[in-house]
Amino acid sequence: MGRYLTIEELHTGIAAYVYALRFDGSDGHLMNEFFLREEKHVCSTDEMLRCADFNFNCSQKCTRTQYLIDMFNYIRTVAPKRGFIEHQQKGGLAKCRFYENDIGAISSGPFRIYGIFMGPPGNKLFIAGDGGLKQTRTYQEDPWLNQQHEIVSSARAAILNAFKSGDIGIERSRNGRSRLSQSATKMKIQI
Amino acid sequence: MNNQLPRFISDLEPWELRFSRKYRVELVHRMNELLLEKGLSQKEVAKKAGWKESFLSRVLAGDQNLTLKTIAKFEEALDDDVFEIPLPDLTKRTHAQGVKVKRRLSPNRSQKISIDMAAIVLGVESTRETFSKEQKNCLWSKKIVATEAMELTDVS
DSSP: OOOEEEEEEEEEOSSOEEEEEEETTOSSOHHHHHHHHHHTOOOOHHHHHHOTTOOTTOOTTSHHHHHHHHHHHIIIIIHHHHOOOBOOOOSSSOEEEEOSTTEEEEEETTEEEEEEEESSTTSOEEEEEEEEEOOSSSGGGSHHHHHHHHHHHHHHHHHHHHHHHTSSOEEEOTTSOEEEOGGGGGOEEEO | OOOOOOHHHHTSOHHHHHIIIIIIIIHHHHHHHHHHHHTOOHHHHHHHHTOOHHHHHHHHHTOSOOOHHHHHHHHHHHTSOSSOOOOOOGGGOOHHHHHHHHHHSOHHHHHHHHHHHHHHHHTOSOTTSOOOHHHHHHHHHHTSSHHHHHHHHHHO
16 A cells, blocks of 8 residues: 655745645645755764864754755745746755656755656656755665655656546646646545 | 744744754855856856855855855856845935934034035035035036035035
């Protein structure tokens, strides 16, 4: 028996709509779980030694926290306002990355949140899944990240099936932005 | 539902949140957008601004702490504004407010400003010279602080 996912509308702006996946019956959506998990993280001695800041107090100003703050602000404020546009620069700033088959990630430093980008270029909506800290060269090498990617891929396949059957669809908002139809937030996706 | 804000966000001071949103993330995204809009390469912009390419790359990746000088150089290289400082809407300024501002100035300060403005209007070198009748008429016709200029000529 598979698990069920629902889609929850999170943030809307003049340029983009942001949604999140939630496991049926869970307390919060997957993206929230990612942030709550990361805030509880306590750096090990090894991590402290490798830390770029050499900040043994692990205060709020450490780079790791800064990446998370940037990522949160990007998803909540900046992307809905400016849209999801891929920037070529590698580095610490929170930005979106598009992979194949509508799957992509919001990256901020070593952190990734995997999700689904749907819609035409320059007018994409984002359905966020879960993510984590990427310490390997590719996400496939990390079992946790690979699992999160699989969940998002399964959700995408289920959403595409719902598109084909006509249960849900992508419509345009008043200002021409892509958004999911109202029925999408009531739908249960089996993965 | 348990969608509360993460602690590292809720513990932030409001100005820190604003700094992170507006000046750390959004500003750098705007700079990247500008570069795409203008269709310039990083190499060209770096050359124009007199920077190393690696520096510009760090700026556009958000890894560099931006100074106002850096932003100004970037704007100059792209010949566009990253952000604009809005001008005050002078049409909303009432007569009463104008009077209030005038009263706040000391007589000497008010006189100095009037002399300078009159000198600018008339294009005269010395601001302390007495204006002729024609010059007074010129001031009236231009309608720029004319009344004040007339007063100061009487004083001088």
